[in-house]
Structures are given as C-alpha cells and as structure tokens.
Amino acid sequence: MTHWLGGVLDLLMFLALCAGILSGFPVVFILTGSAILFGALGWLMGVFSPALLGALAPRIFGIMTSEVLIAIPLFVFMGMMLERSKIAEDLLETMGRLFGGVRGGLAVSVSVVGALLAASTGIVGATVVTMGLMALPAMLRNRYDTGFACGTICAAGTLGQIIPPSTVMVILGEIISAAYQQAQLAQGKFSITTVSVGQLFAGSLIPGLLLVGLYIAYQLAAAWLRPELAPPLPPDARGTVERGALLAALAPPIVLIVSVLGSILGGIATPTEAAAVGAAGALLLAARRLSAxxxxxxxxxxxxxxxxxxxxxxxxxxxxxxxxxxxxxxxxxxxxxxxxxxxxxxxxxxxxxxxGVLATVARSTLTITAMIFAMLIGATVFALVFRGLGGDDMVHAALSALPGGVTGALAAVMAVVFALGFFLDFVEIAIIVIPIVGPIILQMDVDPIWFGVLIAVNLQTSFLTPPFGFALFYLRGVAPAEVRTAQIYRGIVPFVALQLLGLALTALHPPLATWLPRALFGR
Missing domain, CATH: 1.10.287 (Helix Hairpins)
Known part of the structure; x- marks a missing residue:
C-alpha cells in the first residue's frame, strides 16, 4: 500500500509540475511550491520522511559557494558589457561589406558574426537584438526574403548557447558532474571521476562550429537555388573593405576569445578565472567606446x-x-x-x-544571476522530495522498459527535452530534467561529456521553437512593423531542422563531442 501511494504521489508531483509550468506562473515558485505540497502529503501518508530535507541546507550552501558557478555572473557581466562596446556593430558592418557581393552574403556575414559573438559573449538576447536592429533592416532593404532574414538572425543568435564560453554549459557542467557522481555511486564505484566545465567547453566546440557550417551551407545553397531569396548587394552598397578596417573589427573579439576560451582549453585557467579575465576585458573594450x-x-x-x-x-x-x-x-x-x-x-x-553604463550592466547581471540561482535552489528542493517519493525508481523503470536499450532511453530523453523547449527556456529544462534523468542515463555507461553536449545542442532549439522561443520574442521586439510574426516563425523552420541535423550527427558520431576533451584533458 505504501509503495503504491509513493508511486502515485511521485507521478502526480511530476504532472502538477507540468501543469504549473503551462499556467505561466514563475517556474521557481512552481518548483518549490509543488515540492512543499507533495512532501507534506507524502509525510501525512507515511511515504516520505522529512528527515530527507536535512540535506537541503548543505546543498544550498554548496550551490551558493560553488567556485564553478561564480563564472555565471562573470560571463553574464562580460556579455552585457560587450553589448555596450559596440563590437557587434563593427563586425556586422565589416563582414557585410566583405561578403556582400555573394548571393546570400549578408546571411553568411550574420552567421559569422553570430559565431564570433557567441565565442566572446554567449548572451543570446543581446546578440539577437543587436543584429535585429542592424542587420535585419539592411537585409530587407536589399530585397532579402523576410522569413529567410529573420530565421538567419534568430539562428545566429542562438549559437551563444553551444559555442563556448556559454552560461548554459557552466550550469550543465555543475549538474552533469553531480549526476555522474550519483551514477557512479549507484554502480558501486567509490573512486569517483568528475566532469569539469572545461571538458564540456571543449566537447561543445566542434558541434558548435558544425552548426555554423550547416547554417552557412544552407544559406549559400538556398541563395544559389533561389536567387530572389538573398540577392547580392549592388556594387555601390558594398564598398570596399580595407585590411586595417577588417583587422580593427576582428581584433577585439579574437583577442577576447583567445584570452577566455584559449586559457580554459589550454589548461592555464579555470572557467571562473577565465570569466574574470573576460569581464575585465569587456570593461576595457567598453571604455574604448566611451573615450577617445x-x-x-x-x-x-x-x-x-x-x-x-x-x-x-x-x-x-x-x-x-x-x-x-x-x-x-x-x-x-x-x-x-x-x-x-x-x-x-x-x-x-x-x-x-x-x-551610467556600469550601473545598468550591474543591474542586469544581478537580475539574471538571481533568477538562475533561485531556480537552482528551487530545483534542489524539488529533486529531494521527488527522490524521497520514489521518483528515481519510476523514471528508471520507465527508461529501462523502453525498446532499444541505451539508444531508446537516450532518444526518449532527447525527445522530452526537445518537446519541453516549446514551453520552457534552457535554464529551466537543464535544472528540472537533467537531475532526474541524468543519473539514470549515466548508469548505462553513457559518456557524460557526450551526453552533456547532446543536451546543449538540443537545448539550443528551445530558443527557436514557438510559442515561447525567446529568440523569436527578442527579434519581434525590434523588427520593423511590416515584419509579421508568421514570417518570423516560418523563417526559423529550416534552422530548427539544421539544429536537429547537428544533434543527429553528434549522436551518431560521438567523437565530434569527445575527441577534443580527450586530446586536451586526457579523457
């Protein structure tokens, strides 16, 4: 009887979480509220021990004092400050003139700039808004198809979630490391192997560049097959690109990329130390714009x-x-x-x-960081109660019963993450789903870096899938009035397909995610 009640309560708890999320109420309150409600019900029915909540305080203390998670506010500060340094404007103008003579050249320039900004800022909202304000009017003025232009900008903006350094990879690194330790303990292994954020950064680099290549290949092919989709710029609109101007536009982001990402992958600095270097560098670059x-x-x-x-x-x-x-x-x-x-x-x-720049950037950094850490704490409370009600056993039994073994279980998790992307953002999905399914999947001897990269590529689609794709909202907010929402939604469909293709290629060929970490870190 007790086991039956526990099984019902953990299932009802998960369903209540899904219903609460669909209601539009803030996720952090849904997580903690459902945990408190079902924890109390389980205690009254005798299937949940409140003593389990004794682990809550140490876990919250561990979150708030984690050296790895200190990188989150630093990376957010870096991205916000770089938005003020106008690096994106210089890059877009220069790359637009460089590639403008080619069919689809403006779209290619947006993808290249998106990749460079992703490797130097990692902030999706800032990238989409900046390119929406600058590149979209230029593309429409040069007779680009509206949907094609909108899809290009939204997709390029989401590269910040997969190309390191990335805030989502920092969060995933901490969550997957904890899930991997739980999986090893469940297997009876007491010599624990950990996963670092630097390893996930290295693992996501090649899949991120693969996505950039897929975007550019599609843009060039579509423009070649349908010239009216993305015509070349007329000679008087292109101008010329001098070597000095190209160097001046490329030097700041490249120096920052080498300083931050190079120091992490080279083993010179931890992600937190590199994030501090990036924050200081972004502050210096912004100061260049404020003074002659x-x-x-x-x-x-x-x-x-x-x-x-x-x-x-x-x-x-x-x-x-x-x-x-x-x-x-x-x-x-x-x-x-x-x-x-x-x-x-x-x-x-x-x-x-x-x-007045520092106060604005600091306020934005504080708001975003507080939101992320509040959800981490709420997810910790939810996970403790869910496990206390036997939720781990329910998920393990459900995944083990799927046909196809490890492949079937992994495919099911990827399908759930993709479906949740229609309703949740990447932080909410990572914090809610991965602590539940991660330990179970990793007990099946799945490589944790490969699994983390697959999740990261999958989470990228959450920015593009309606109705709650945040990149769509960002672009809708700055797009001209003549651009219809339906055109934005139509434009992102090929790029969602390309992201799923990138996910499939990484799933079918794991060395895309595991080769570089092994070469750099020995695993």
Whole structure:
C-alpha cells in the first residue's frame, strides 16, 4: 500500500509540475511550491520522511559557494558589457561589406558574426537584438526574403548557447558532474571521476562550429537555388573593405576569445578565472567606446602581455626563502605590470560609472544571476522530495522498459527535452530534467561529456521553437512593423531542422563531442 501511494504521489508531483509550468506562473515558485505540497502529503501518508530535507541546507550552501558557478555572473557581466562596446556593430558592418557581393552574403556575414559573438559573449538576447536592429533592416532593404532574414538572425543568435564560453554549459557542467557522481555511486564505484566545465567547453566546440557550417551551407545553397531569396548587394552598397578596417573589427573579439576560451582549453585557467579575465576585458573594450583616449587600452594590453611572459619564464611566488637576483627583478616587473593593469581597469570603471553604463550592466547581471540561482535552489528542493517519493525508481523503470536499450532511453530523453523547449527556456529544462534523468542515463555507461553536449545542442532549439522561443520574442521586439510574426516563425523552420541535423550527427558520431576533451584533458 505504501509503495503504491509513493508511486502515485511521485507521478502526480511530476504532472502538477507540468501543469504549473503551462499556467505561466514563475517556474521557481512552481518548483518549490509543488515540492512543499507533495512532501507534506507524502509525510501525512507515511511515504516520505522529512528527515530527507536535512540535506537541503548543505546543498544550498554548496550551490551558493560553488567556485564553478561564480563564472555565471562573470560571463553574464562580460556579455552585457560587450553589448555596450559596440563590437557587434563593427563586425556586422565589416563582414557585410566583405561578403556582400555573394548571393546570400549578408546571411553568411550574420552567421559569422553570430559565431564570433557567441565565442566572446554567449548572451543570446543581446546578440539577437543587436543584429535585429542592424542587420535585419539592411537585409530587407536589399530585397532579402523576410522569413529567410529573420530565421538567419534568430539562428545566429542562438549559437551563444553551444559555442563556448556559454552560461548554459557552466550550469550543465555543475549538474552533469553531480549526476555522474550519483551514477557512479549507484554502480558501486567509490573512486569517483568528475566532469569539469572545461571538458564540456571543449566537447561543445566542434558541434558548435558544425552548426555554423550547416547554417552557412544552407544559406549559400538556398541563395544559389533561389536567387530572389538573398540577392547580392549592388556594387555601390558594398564598398570596399580595407585590411586595417577588417583587422580593427576582428581584433577585439579574437583577442577576447583567445584570452577566455584559449586559457580554459589550454589548461592555464579555470572557467571562473577565465570569466574574470573576460569581464575585465569587456570593461576595457567598453571604455574604448566611451573615450577617445587610447592609452588605457594600450597600457592594459602591454601589462597583460608582460605578466604572461614573466609568469611563463620566472617563478613569481612571493615569500620564498632565497629568490635569485633575476627573479627579484622579474617580481618587481610583474608588480609594475599589475599596477599598470589596475590603473587601466580603474580608468575603465570610472568612465563606465560616469556614463551610467556600469550601473545598468550591474543591474542586469544581478537580475539574471538571481533568477538562475533561485531556480537552482528551487530545483534542489524539488529533486529531494521527488527522490524521497520514489521518483528515481519510476523514471528508471520507465527508461529501462523502453525498446532499444541505451539508444531508446537516450532518444526518449532527447525527445522530452526537445518537446519541453516549446514551453520552457534552457535554464529551466537543464535544472528540472537533467537531475532526474541524468543519473539514470549515466548508469548505462553513457559518456557524460557526450551526453552533456547532446543536451546543449538540443537545448539550443528551445530558443527557436514557438510559442515561447525567446529568440523569436527578442527579434519581434525590434523588427520593423511590416515584419509579421508568421514570417518570423516560418523563417526559423529550416534552422530548427539544421539544429536537429547537428544533434543527429553528434549522436551518431560521438567523437565530434569527445575527441577534443580527450586530446586536451586526457579523457
């Protein structure tokens, strides 16, 4: 009788969660509210022990003190500040002139810029809005098909979720690492292997670039087969691209990509340390737009290069017993370079404060970060109660009963994630679904990095699938009045298909996600 009641309550709890989500009520309140309600019902019926909630405080403390999750506000700050630095505007203008003479050239330039912005900011909303304001009017003015133009911009904006550094990969890294540890303990393994965010970054890089290639191939093929879809720009609209202008547009994002992503993949810095470097770099780039003076940027670059060179050549640790005279000079030079970098950052902070930019960016960062962490805490409460009611056993039995073994279970999880993308955003899906199904899937000896990358590619479609695709809302908010919502929805259909094709290719050929992490990190 008790087992039967527990089975009913865990199923009802999951159904109540789905119904609450469809009601439009904030997800964080639905998660915690349903957990409290069904936990109380289970306690009254004798199928749930409140003692299980004793693990809640340590878990919340672990979330709030996690060094990995500190990267989330830093990456969000970096993306918001880069939006103010106008990097996207320079890139779009330059790439538009570079590719404008080709059929579909403007669409290709949007995809290239989307990939560069994804690797330097990772913020979907900022990318879609910026390109919607700049690229969409230019594409419509040059007789591009409205749906094709809208789909191109929305799809390019979503690349920030799969091309690292990415906020969703940081969240997934923490969740999948916990799920993988649970799976190993359930298998009787006590020598635990962990999964790092850096490994997931490395695993998602090739599938992300694969998606960029699929987008560009489709754009060029569609424009070639249907010239009226995306005609080339007339010569007077193209102009010429000088080498200096191209270098000036490409240098800032490339330097930032190398500083942030290169340091993570090269094992030089953790994702949190690299995110701090990215936040400081974004602040310096924004300051370049707020002042005509170039000395702070030059001083920052020279100081950073000097620090890297000194750290790679000398032992700069302080407090050692007997450093050599050369090492003393190197330490003094490193202190001078650090002072130069501090002066540049202080100047950038002062400029952004005076212009009102820093306050706006800090407020946006605080809002987004609070939303993410609130949902992490709510999902922790839900997961504890759901497991206490026997939900893990129910999910395990359901996945094990599917035909096809591991392949069938994995396909079912991917189908559920894709379907939830019509109603939830990526954070909600990752926080709700992965803690429930992750440990069970990973007990089936599925590679955790491959699984994480598959989830990330799948989550990307949630930005494009109506009715709640956030990229569609972002573009609708800035698109001209003559662009109809139906045209936006029509335009994203081929790109959703391309994302599913990318997901299928990664699923059928796991080395796309596992080769680079093994080459860089030995797994």
């Amino acid at each position: 003076s170039r000395w702070p940027s030059l001083l920052a670059v020279l100081s950073a290069v000097a620090l890297v060179a000194l750290a790679s050549s000398f032992d700069l640790r302080l407090g050692r017993a007997a450093p050599t005279a050369t090492e003393r000079l190197a330490i003094l030079a490193a202190l001078a370079a650090s002072a130069g970098l501090a002066v540049s950052l202080a100047h950038a902070v002062w400029l952004s404060l005076r212009a």
